Amino acid sequence: MHKSTQEIGPFLQIPSTWVLGLRLLWALAAVLLVTGILTPMLTISQFVVISTSFSVFSGVLELFRNGQFVLFLVVTGFSIVLPLLKLFVLYRLLTPDPLHKEKLSSLLNLMHEYGRWAMLDVMVVAVLIVVVKLGTIASIQIHYGLYIFTASILLIMFITRAVVKLTDRPSTRE
Secondary structure, three states: OOOOOOEOOOOOEHHHHHHHHHHHHHHHHHHHHHHHOOOOOOOEEOEEEEEEOHHHHHHHHHHHHHHHHHHHHHHEEEHHHHHHHHHHHHHHHOOOOOOHHHHHHHHHHHHHHOOOHHHHHHHHHHHHHHHHOOOOOEEEEHHHHHHHHHHHHHHHHHHHHHHHHHHHOOOOOO
């Protein structure tokens, strides 16, 4: 019985069902990421009468409007740009014969090694800011956007790890 294989990116030949599965997971991760960036993540209520909802996108715009440019760059870079860059590189790796195979492979390994810490850094900074600035004068309600965004980041990490493992496999060519 002959199994169908396909050559993708800098990979050797791998089973077509794995390629299809990774592409479907990539599409799901892309939809979740965009949805997670744009949907409300939390609502901050102050003094019972003031209530503001934030998504990742509206949050970074608010940081920019308030002149918090360094924080704006850090949160935008790690929460929006890096995940989108990872999705782009994964897309290129999961399509037949991408350009600059060696460069994409090394970028994938770099993303895998350092990208997993990106969200941890952002979340720690965000929690510290909320705790320091709000204290007991405000309450925070978590919304579905946080869970969608988190799911997209975890799925991107999973796909990245799976692709890295595939690139580390010995050749199945004969």
